[in-house]
Amino acid sequence: MSGRTASLATLAGIVLLLPLALQNNYYYEVAIQVGLNAIVCVGLNLLIGYAGQISLGHAGFFGLGAYGSAILTARYGWPPLAALASATAGVAVLAYLIGRPILRLRGHYLAMATLGMGIIISIVIATEDRLTGGPDGMPVPALAAFGAALSGERVWYWVVGATLLAAVWLALNLVDSPHGRALRALHGSEVGAEVTGIDSARHKVKVFVISAVYAALAGSLTAHYAGFVTPAKVTFFHSIELVTMVVFGGMASTFGAVVGAAVLTVLPQALTVFKEYEMVVFGAVMMLTMIFMPRGLVPTLALTLSGRRLPR
Amino acid sequence: MSAQFLQFLLAGLTVGAIYALVALGFSIIYNASQVINFAQGEFVMIGGMCTVWLANAGWPLPAAIAAAVLVAAAVGLALEKLAVEPARGASVVTLIIITIGASILLRGLATIVWDKNIHPLKAFSGEAPIQLGGATLLPQSLWVLGVTVVIVLLLSWFFGRTLLGKALLATSHNRLAAQLVGINVRHVLLASFGLSAALGAVAGILVAPITFTAWDVGVMLGLKGFAAAILGGMGSGPGAVLGGLVLGIVEAMGAGYVSSAYKDAIAFVIILAVLFFLPSGLLGRRSSDRV
Numbered sequence: 064m065s066g067r068t069a070s071l072a073t074l075a076g077i078v079l080l081l082p083l084a085l086q087n088n089y090y091y092e093v094a095i096q097v098g099l100n101a102i103v104c105v106g107l108n109l110l111i112g113y114a115g116q117i118s119l120g121h122a123g124f125f126g127l128g129a130y131g132s133a134i135l136t137a138r139y140g141w142p143p144l145a146a147l148a149s150a151t152a153g154v155a156v157l158a159y160l161i162g163r164p165i166l167r168l169r170g171h172y173l174a175m176a177t178l179g180m181g182i183i184i185s186i187v188i189a190t191e192d193r194l195t196g197g198p199d200g201m202p203v204p205a206l207a208a209f210g211a212a213l214s215g216e217r218v219w220y221w222v223v224g225a226t227l228l229a230a231v232w233l234a235l236n237l238v239d240s241p242h243g244r245a246l247r248a249l250h251g252s253e254v255g256a257e258v259t260g261i262d263s264a265r266h267k268v269k270v271f272v273i274s275a276v277y278a279a280l281a282g283s284l285t286a287h288y289a290g291f292v293t294p295a296k297v298t299f300f301h302s303i304e305l306v307t308m309v310v311f312g313g314m315a316s317t318f319g320a321v322v323g324a325a326v327l328t329v330l331p332q333a334l335t336v337f338k339e340y341e342m343v344v345f346g347a348v349m350m351l352t353m354i355f356m357p358r359g360l361v362p363t364l365a366l367t368l369s370g371r372r373l374p375r
Numbered sequence: 376m377s378a379q380f381l382q383f384l385l386a387g388l389t390v391g392a393i394y395a396l397v398a399l400g401f402s403i404i405y406n407a408s409q410v411i412n413f414a415q416g417e418f419v420m421i422g423g424m425c426t427v428w429l430a431n432a433g434w435p436l437p438a439a440i441a442a443a444v445l446v447a448a449a450v451g452l453a454l455e456k457l458a459v460e461p462a463r464g465a466s467v468v469t470l471i472i473i474t475i476g477a478s479i480l481l482r483g484l485a486t487i488v489w490d491k492n493i494h495p496l497k498a499f500s501g502e503a504p505i506q507l508g509g510a511t512l513l514p515q516s517l518w519v520l521g522v523t524v525v526i527v528l529l530l531s532w533f534f535g536r537t538l539l540g541k542a543l544l545a546t547s548h549n550r551l552a553a554q555l556v557g558i559n560v561r562h563v564l565l566a567s568f569g570l571s572a573a574l575g576a577v578a579g580i581l582v583a584p585i586t587f588t589a590w591d592v593g594v595m596l597g598l599k600g601f602a603a604a605i606l607g608g609m610g611s612g613p614g615a616v617l618g619g620l621v622l623g624i625v626e627a628m629g630a631g632y633v634s635s636a637y638k639d640a641i642a643f644v645i646i647l648a649v650l651f652f653l654p655s656g657l658l659g660r661r662s663s664d665r666v
Binding site for chain 1: 405411458461462464465466467468469471472473475476477478479480481482483484486487598601602605609636637639640643644646647650651654655656
């Protein structure tokens with residue numbers, strides 16, 4: 064069994080066995096939240112971890128997916144699946160159009176441009192209240208397919224679990240494809256990659272679009288699952304949260320992105336016991352992890368367990 | 376020049392000067408350490424909140440201001456010593472996450488040490504507006520502009536005439552070479568964090584009488600400062616000042632003539648447009664990669 068199949072099988076096992084440990088609906092809710100965040104992070108990790116391009120604006124794509132589904136179903140009466148597909152496709156086109164000029168920028172300038180893009184999207188969503196409900200948000204009809212509406216935490220758990228597995232499977236395949244190798248090459252050195260004949264602009268835009276599609280899809284699902292969308296999920300803070308999950312779990316590790324999403328989704332729930340010290344503890348955990356495990360949780364643990372020293 | 380235009384211009388310059396001070400903080404740390412310090416906004420918050428707190432405790436305003444700047448500088452030094460130095464050699468994104476963690480931690484501490492309320496601060500010299508060509512100007516705006524000019528002059532003297540300032544510049548150009556000529560790079564790093572924190576605190580104190588202060592004011596001011604620094608060209612001192620002023624004026628004009636709901640969006644659209652044509656900002660160094 065190759066490493067790819069093994070890690071996918073491990074993840075499938077976890078998704079299958081997890082319900083044994085989920086005692087009530089609240090646990091299911093947290094698990095679904097973890098899954099939805101993990102889908103975004105797996106996509107974002109392709110961009111940040113493999114291609115080495117930062118984005119501080121992915122909550123914008125997440126929000127466009129969520130609001131796209133919400134507006135098309137609630138305001139125009141589209142069937143949910145058609146709305147989901149159109150919203151995701153729309154985000155893909157938008158990401159392509161934005162990605163072309165933005166991805167010429169490097170490092171901190173790219174961080175600024177993506178941040179600006181995310182903030183513009185969130186301001187538009189919060190301001191156009193006739194369409195989006197403004198700061199109060201808007202209700203979203205349930206996700207219905209083939210005459211049956213999805214409802215209940217247990218049903219949603221399997222939908223999100225299956226989507227996550229598909230997302231991880233696609234990402235793992237992508238990483239092992241020529242496209243994935245090109246991404247890692249241009250992460251190492253963009254000029255170097257171009258010398259060997261890699262069209263770095265094309266590859267960067269492609270992975271940007273893929274990661275945006277992952278975010279939009281998760282956004283649509285979140286909107287239908289929650290039955291309500293608010294601009295809170297589109298803010299700059301949510302973008303930062305998503306990047307933090309990716310880096311925390313371990314960059315350039317698809318499994319790491321899932322673990323990062325899980326830890327940072329569950330942690331705030333667990334930290335509520337600290338009451339007013341919650342933010343302090345959360346900030347401290349973030350800092351200490353990154354100081355002592357700069358490569359992220361999963362790569363560091365994997366290396367420690369296998370007893371090898373850090374490569375490179 | 377119509378009175379309305381002048382009014383927007385004055386408002387833009389005032390807020391722009393604040394952005395410029397925050398942006399200078401970003402640039403100084405970036406130059407010394409290549410770190411984008413996302414906790415920069417928290418220094419602004421600490422400056423304002425600490426001044427309010429001490430002033431309410433009965434301290435005279437000048438003493439409260441001086442103490443607040445020192446507190447912020449101490450927090451800056453601690454951040455460098457405890458978080459940035461141990462993570463030396465980590466990737467850029469990792470360092471960004473560390474400073475974001477620090478900003479969450481500092482905000483959390485602020486809610487515990489102080490509270491979650493919004494606090495006013497008394498203007499330094501009265502509230503009576505000054506008439507100027509049909510526009511009105513708050514005395515506090517003069518304080519903001521005046522102090523910013525003084526700080527910019529002091530900084531240009533510091534970087535041009537003092538040994539520590541020159542050491543900081545040398546480190547920003549080439550860390551290894553700076554070390555080779557005997558510059559203690561670790562002290563330079565520490566000094567850059569202390570200086571940036573003090574600058575941020577001054578900005579926070581100056582703006583507090585106009586916009587009030589609270590535990591979370593640092594988020595938006597930090598973001599705008601970062602935007603200003605990028606707009607001007609990261610690492611360029613004059614760029615940071617220019618970026619701050621341009622950002623402030625664009626925002627004020629956008630809010631006045633187009634739509635106040637979209638004033639932040641307009642500012643970011645302008646920044647994106649500038650970056651499309653000048654990928655390293657208005658005054659940034661045009662860099663090329665070494666392969």
